[in-house]
Amino acid sequence: MSRATILKAVRAAAAQRRPAPLMRQAVAPSGLKLAQSLLSGTLIARLCACGVIVERLRAWDAVPAAVLKVVTAAGQPLVIRHGADALFNTLAWNQVPNLQRRTGAASREDKTSLSRALSAISETGTLVLGSGPDNPVTLSFLPELHIVVLDETCIFETMDEALARVRSPGDAPQLPRTVNLISGASRTGDIGGRLVLGAHGPRQLAVLLVGGSQENGASEGRRQ
C-alpha cells in the first residue's frame, strides 16, 4: 500500500539525519501595531498600484450610492449579486432604487458582485475573504466587476494578523471552506509578456473602504 510505503521511506530518511535546529516560528515583521491611517494608506497605495479602484467612505450609509457609482462607471447593468451577509440587509438600498439586488451564488449571467472582506493585509495590498452562505465563493470569480466592502478597522500589517481574523483560535484551527486572498483583478502575462486584465475572473476589482477616517472625511473619489 502506497501510504505505508511512503511514510516508512520518509521516516527512514529522517532517522538518518540530525534534525535542523528549531527556529523561532514565523513572526510578524514589526510586532508594533501601526497607526490605522498608515495601514489604510499603505493598503490603498498597493491596491491602486495593482489597478484596483478604491473609494473611501465615511460610513456604511454611503455604501449603496458608492456601489451604484462604481457599477455605472464600469458600464455594467444595474444589477448586483451578494451573499446572505446580514450586513447588506442593514444598508439603505432605498437610496438607489434603480439598483437591483440578488442573493446567492453567482451564475454566468451575473456581471457585478458585492462581497465583504473579513480583513486585509496592508503589506501586500490584499483583501481576505471567506466563503460560505454569507459570501459564496463564485462571487469572487464569475462576475466581471467585483466590489468588496472593507471595514477600515480590519486592516492589518501582515498576513498572520489578517488570517487570525478568519481562523478559529487554538491548536487545530478551522477555516472557512475557502479563504481567498485577493490582490487585484484577474490578470495574465501569458501573451507576449503583456499584462492584460480580465483573464478568466473579474476584469475590475473595486474596494469600498468604510471608516470614519478622520482627516479627509467623505469620499475622496476614485483613485487610480
Place this chain on the structure above:
Amino acid sequence: MIVGTRPSMRAHKTSFNANVRAALSNRTLQEALGGLDSGLVARRRAAVDGVADFGALREQGKAIRDRTLDDLAHHLETFERNAIRAGSVVHWASTALQAREIVLGLCQKVGARLVTKGKSMVSEEIALNAHLQAAGIETIETDLGEYILQLRGEMPSHIIAPAIHLTQGDVEDCFRHHHTHLPPDRQFADAASLVAEARGIMREKFLSADVGITGANFLVAETGSTVIVTNEGNGDLTQTLPRLHIVLATIEKAVPTLADTAVLLRLLARSATGQDMAAYTTFSTGPKRIADPDGPQECHIVLIDNGRTELLAGQFRDVLRCIRCGACMNHCPIYQAIGGHAYSSVYPGPIGAALTPALQGLEQNRDLPQASTFCGRCEEVCPVKIPLVTLMRQWREQDFAAGLAPPRQRLSLNAWSYAAKRPRLYRFVTRFAIAMLGAVGHSRGHFRHLPFAGRWTRARNLPAPQGRTFQHLWEDTTRGVPR
C-alpha cells in the same frame, strides 16, 4: 544514491546540443527571451527592495522548509487527519503510474467527459493529460499559457510562465488555426483581444466540466488545506464549479502551520513575478459544506511520491525545499539564452538541472547539470536558499565517477587534473602555452581559429593573451614586497 528512471515522464529526448543550436538560431524565441531581464528579473528586484529585510525572510523560509522535511511523516499524517476531518478524501501514490490510475478512476467513477485543469507541474511530471485523453476524457488546460501550449502540442518552457517562448504573433496564429468555429477574418488588435477570445471559450468549459484538477503550492498540515496561487483566477474556477475537485501534490509540499505558509507566501510571488502577492491566493479546506451555496461536492487529494522519498534520503535533499517560483531560471544566463524547451525536461533551468537527474536518471539527463556557468545567480535569488551550484557540481562528480562523459572529455579532464596536482608542471605548461599564444596572437590581438578550440572559435574570437600567466605577474608584483 540510487537513481531510478521513470521513462513515463518524457516521451522522447533529442540531443541537448542540437536543441541549443536550434534555440540560439530561433529568432522569435530569442525575441521572446530578450524580455526576461527587463521583465521578471527587474520586477523581482523592485519587489524585493520593497521588503525591509528580504534576507532574513529567505532565512526564515529556508528554516521552515528544512524543519518540515526533518519531520515530514508527522506533517503528512497531520495534514491527512485534518483534510479528512474537513471532508476531503486523501489518496497516496508511490509512482506516476499509480497517481494517473487514481485520477482516472475518480474521473470514471463520476462518468466524467470533460475535465478542466489548473496549472500543475506535477501533472506534467506524471503525464496526466495523455492518460485521461487516452481513456476518452477531454482534458482542458485552463491557465492561458498552458492552454496555448496544449493547442500547439508543446511542453511548458517555464514553470510559472509556460508560454514565455511565444510572441503575440505566435498566439494569434495558434488561435486562428484552432478556433475554427470563429470567423476567419476576425481582427486581433492587441493581446487583450486574444485574451478575450480565450476567456469566452474557457467560460463554457469551466461551467460544463465534470471534474476540476488543480495542483497545490502548499499543503497546510494544521488545517488540512490546499493552497493555490494564480493570477488569472483559472485555478479557482477549476476547483469551484465542477462537482468533483482533485488536488495533485507531491509529498514535500507540506507546511506545518498557517504562520509558516504566510512566510512562504511572502517569498513566493515576489520571487516569481515580482508581485507582492499574486492576484489570487486561495486556501481550500474540504468540499462544499452543508450551508454552502457553491463549491465541489467531493474533494480528493492525491499525495504523490514519484522519487521524493529517495531524494529525501540522499545528498540532493535540498532541492525538496523548492517552492517553484522560477527565479533561478529567470536569472540564469543559460536559460536566458536557450529558453526552457532545450532542456527537454519538465523542470528547466537550474532547478531542473538539480532535480530532473534524480527523478529520471542521470544518464539520460547528464547534459542538464553541465548547462551552467556556475555563476551562482540562481543561488543568490533562490527564496529558500537551495545550493543549486553545489547540487549541479555533485551531479557532475557522479557523472564523471560513473564514466558517463565522452572519452575525449574524460581525457582532457584527466590530463588537466594530472597537471593541476603538480604545480611545477602546471606552471611550466601554462607559461609555455601562454607565451606561445601571446607571441603568435600579438599582432592581431585575437584568434579566429585555434587548433583544439574549433567549437569555441566558430562562434567568437578568442582574445590573445598578453604573454604571461597570472602566477607569473603575481610573482613580479610581489617580489621584494615584505610579507
